[in-house]
Amino acid sequence: MKVSAATRYARATLDLLLPRVCVACERQMDSHEDGLVCSLCWSRLALIPSPHCDRCGHPTEGHTCRFCATLPPFVRCARSACWVPHVVGSAIVHALKYHGWAGAARGMAARMARSHWPPDVLAERAAVIPVPLSSARERERGFNQARSLAESLAPAWRIPVWTDALVRTRSTGTQTRLTPGERSANVRDAFEVPDGSSLRCARMRMRGRHIVLVDDVLTTGATLNACAATLFAAGARTISYATFGRARASGDR
């Protein structure tokens, strides 16, 4: 987008009065820098290298991909923009999630939109659905970071975002200290395609479709797999995952 001279002047004046700082590194931003994260931070993001596994997106060495074995059979593909934990990627996720900088989602989604997907996924993907928070958690945080990402990603892909098609039925607490097995047990049956008048509608929309689930970070995949199982049981044919950050798995370069 072309920025007019008047807009540039207004922005420079505003920067003098209220200096903007990068939400990731707290450096003062220049007037030409857009958004909430500085260009230096974006350039230092630890992007996931290519080549990577066509299905799960992990840059695994050798022929066997251990991460793929953890994905349910109805999950077609997973892509992420960068590694976490990492000094920059983690700071951006933290700013979005815990400091309420929902505006950071636009830049994050722009990086997610650059991921390379197999042609069948590009042709089939029908909608994006954000991983839901429990209503108590969303009230406390004021927003759902996955929804902010999904709402920025969907227009870039020219597909709709369905924010009412999946809900979290109970709070699952933090997964940080749990083993992969404990994480799966913790989120099992924690999601549903909502009941009532919207049930038929949500189920009808997703029947036979390829849905892309969106979240901020993919770690073991326990939460995304539980969401995917719920969508599959409700009639979706295929599910793929798009996240901003991804934790390294064993065997990654």
Ligand SMILES: [Zn+2]
């Ligand atoms: Zn920065």
Ligand SMILES: [Zn+2]
């Ligand atoms: Zn794989």
